[in-house]
Amino acid sequence: MKLDTNQQMSVLASATGLILIAFYFLALYLGADTxxxxxxxxxxxxxxxxxxxxxxxxxxxxxxxxxxxxxxxx
Structure with missing residues (x-):
């Protein structure tokens, strides 16, 4: 599947958002300062x-x- 530039940016932003959410909740779970x-x-x-x-x-x-x-x- 070939993605245009806007779709590539959307995939990158979605992946970044998911990584940040995982990082945030992991930090909360571990009791770290966020x-x-x-x-x-x-x-x-x-x-x-x-x-x-x-x-x-x-x-x-x-x-x-x-x-x-x-x-x-x-």
Whole structure:
């Protein structure tokens, strides 16, 4: 499967987010001191990925709807 640049960035950001979540919960479990900014970074990455996923789904929906109706639609 060949991914374009946006999809590669999305996969990289998702992997980074999952690694950060695992690191954060492992640190909490072990009782280590965690940085105050780490949950914010995890939330930012998660929010970005949710936005990008929703945008790609919306674009696919619009493309399908345009192709089904035969004319350009916004």
């Amino acid at each position: 940085a105050d900014w780490l949950p914010n970074v995890i939330a930012c990455i998660g929010g970005f990925e949710l936005y990008m996923f929703g945008q790609s789904q919306w674009e696919a929906f619009k493309r399908k709807r345009t192709n089904d109706r035969g004319g350009p639609r916004g």
